Amino acid sequence: MVKNHRIRTCKTDSAEVCRFGLTKCLYSSNGDVRSIRYFPEDAEDVLLDSDRLLLESRPIQAAVAEILKLDGVVSVAVKHYEVEVEIGLAFDWSEISAATISILKKLFKDEEVDIQDNVFSGVWAESEKSRP
Numbered sequence: 001m002v003k004n005h006r007i008r009t010c011k012t013d014s015a016e017v018c019r020f021g022l023t024k025c026l027y028s029s030n031g032d033v034r035s036i037r038y039f040p041e042d043a044e045d046v047l048l049d050s051d052r053l054l055l056e057s058r059p060i061q062a063a064v065a066e067i068l069k070l071d072g073v074v075s076v077a078v079k080h081y082e083v084e085v086e087i088g089l090a091f092d093w094s095e096i097s098a099a100t101i102s103i104l105k106k107l108f109k110d111e112e113v114d115i116q117d118n119v120f121s122g123v124w125a126e127s128e129k130s131r132p
Helices: 040-046 060-066 093-108 119-129
Strands: 003-013 017-022 034-036 075-081 080-089 113-116
Touching: 003 034, 003 080, 017 093, 034 040, 040 093, 060 075, 060 080, 060 093, 060 113, 093 113
Parallel strands: 003 113
Antiparallel strands: 003 017, 017 080, 034 075, 075 080
């Protein structure tokens, strides 16, 4: 069975935050941990600290470290199927989004990945409006 992989981007109410949803589990929950947040100064430690990070694989650790090294990235939060990236006020998503997607696509190796850009701000928002 061929699995359809996808990465969906979703801008949030904050212009500095974008969420990237993936059809790949990124970390194992250990008790009540719901997300793990990293800062640029953590980039090298992400590859070394296996006890605290709980990330599923070395490629995921490398992807998080690579995103943290992008100019303008302030923090990266990792959830089970999501990466949330925060950028500085002086930066624009047009400078960072494509690089982040390119890094995340590597997690799927040579498999085809469907990129759905800004899905929730349009499609999801419209469906939410129609709810009573």
